[in-house]
Amino acid sequence: MAAHVVIVGGGFAGAGVARRLERLAPDARITLVSPDDHVLYLPLLPQVAAGVIPPRAATIALARRLRRTRTLPGRAVGVDPAARRVLVRTITGTREDLSYDHLVLAPGSVTKVMDIPGLREYGRGVKTLAEAAFLRDHVLEQLELAAATTDAAERERRCRFVVVGGGYAGVETAASLQLMTRALARRTRGLDPDLVRWHVVQHAPELMPGLGQRLSEDTHRVLTDRGVVVDLGTSLTGADDGSVTLSDGRRLETATLIWTAGVAPNPLMSRLDLPSTHGALDVGADLAAADHPEITALGDAASVPDLTNPGHTCPPTAQHATRQAPVAAANVAAALAGRPTSDYRHRDLGLVVDLGGTDAVAKPFGIDLAGLPAQVVTRGYHLWALRAPDAVARVATNWALHGVGGNNAVRLGFFTDTSGRLAEFEHTDDYLTPAEVRAG
Numbered sequence: 001m002a003a004h005v006v007i008v009g010g011g012f013a014g015a016g017v018a019r020r021l022e023r024l025a026p027d028a029r030i031t032l033v034s035p036d037d038h039v040l041y042l043p044l045l046p047q048v049a050a051g052v053i054p055p056r057a058a059t060i061a062l063a064r065r066l067r068r069t070r071t072l073p074g075r076a077v078g079v080d081p082a083a084r085r086v087l088v089r090t091i092t093g094t095r096e097d098l099s100y101d102h103l104v105l106a107p108g109s110v111t112k113v114m115d116i117p118g119l120r121e122y123g124r125g126v127k128t129l130a131e132a133a134f135l136r137d138h139v140l141e142q143l144e145l146a147a148a149t150t151d152a153a154e155r156e157r158r159c160r161f162v163v164v165g166g167g168y169a170g171v172e173t174a175a176s177l178q179l180m181t182r183a184l185a186r187r188t189r190g191l192d193p194d195l196v197r198w199h200v201v202q203h204a205p206e207l208m209p210g211l212g213q214r215l216s217e218d219t220h221r222v223l224t225d226r227g228v229v230v231d232l233g234t235s236l237t238g239a240d241d242g243s244v245t246l247s248d249g250r251r252l253e254t255a256t257l258i259w260t261a262g263v264a265p266n267p268l269m270s271r272l273d274l275p276s277t278h279g280a281l282d283v284g285a286d287l288a289a290a291d292h293p294e295i296t297a298l299g300d301a302a303s304v305p306d307l308t309n310p311g312h313t314c315p316p317t318a319q320h321a322t323r324q325a326p327v328a329a330a331n332v333a334a335a336l337a338g339r340p341t342s343d344y345r346h347r348d349l350g351l352v353v354d355l356g357g358t359d360a361v362a363k364p365f366g367i368d369l370a371g372l373p374a375q376v377v378t379r380g381y382h383l384w385a386l387r388a389p390d391a392v393a394r395v396a397t398n399w400a401l402h403g404v405g406g407n408n409a410v411r412l413g414f415f416t417d418t419s420g421r422l423a424e425f426e427h428t429d430d431y432l433t434p435a436e437v438r439a440g
């Protein structure tokens, strides 16, 4: 009988494995479990939140990438490695049990939530397409309500936006949304654009420490020149429905707390009863789990040794997830055929950070770039990394439309019944314990 390969997750890593495996293991039956029918290009989420591109432009349909893989729309909520079984809750809530000969785990990561009072209730994420679309509506709503109210204190509160996390996700989100709100406030009757205030709160002493001091300072300058308040060496200590409190004792009145202070591996991984590091499944350089050569893990959900940086593991980036996929697929095919596997090795190509308009910072191959040259590299990199020609055309066209026509700042109104909580959008409470999985 044909071997059954089950792939959990349809992101950069999982979809990449499925696509390659179709060719490398022509006799295998492949099932891909994912709640989404698309690969989400997460680096463009801040632009979705800011309306630079529409939500659909940040996606690549799985149906266009895969030919003979069976896709199962749902979420793997538990795995029993001993019985080689995956429990899936489909998007309609029914349960399916899948048996596998080889399992590929690539469910990515979720927003890392810390034990800060009010964070779970009032923090909003930028990790899923729905969160980005929700955030856009929420921010637009605040400006509308601010313009409509006669209460000066309420207007000020609604016009203040706080982003906690000064990594690339937080910086890009604050930078692109600040541009959107500034442009919108200028053309909204009854709203003083100077009232619109963005804050970036960063625990570390600099923004995006991985980019190096020079680009970090360039970013800081771009943001402060635009009026963004950057609080370094500061953290969030509490939040409620009308304010946030910071570690320096300040209390800021705000209706918007955007939380981007890190990611954590998908909760599924720490519930496997297999060795993990900070919640990511430990794998060897060949991406196989120790003592379980029939389990491969990659992307944000796996702790993969970085052979180019001994003693370290690969950081959770799209760059690594994308490049691990072909190695994982080749190793799954090799394992099925009883051939030796090979190791993953990739040297980081650098980072690109879009600050909106003509502002960006980038570090391709270790070279520091800022301003327009960095923006050319940044956008060029995204188009190259999207790969699928239809997605490239959609993103490039929307950039051009945005450049010419500006922001079509209208609320979609699809999220009126949503709490906006991180756990609701990211389904972090869905997972079963190993005992629950074994009990069936």
Ligand SMILES: Cc1cc2nc3c(=O)[nH]c(=O)nc-3n(C[C@H](O)[C@H](O)[C@H](O)COP(=O)(O)OP(=O)(O)OC[C@H]3O[C@@H](n4cnc5c(N)ncnc54)[C@H](O)[C@@H]3O)c2cc1C
Binding pocket: 008, 009, 010, 011, 012, 013, 014, 033, 034, 035, 036, 038, 039, 040, 041, 042, 043, 044, 045, 046, 074, 075, 076, 077, 106, 107, 108, 109, 126, 127, 168, 169, 266, 268, 298, 299, 300, 301, 316, 317, 318, 319, 320, 321, 352
């Ligand atoms: C705002 C933002 C900006 C970023 N910018 C950059 C950047 O510029 N450069 C860069 O290199 N990286 C960037 N990253 C990081 C990058 O997006 C991730 O490292 C990358 O997406 C990881 O790929 P992955 O395939 O492991 O996970 P993902 O791309 O997250 O894919 C995981 C997939 O698994 C699915 N899934 C989740 N749970 C389950 C489950 N239980 N069962 C089945 N399927 C499941 C998800 O729906 C998704 O389809 C950014 C991230 C964010 C949030």
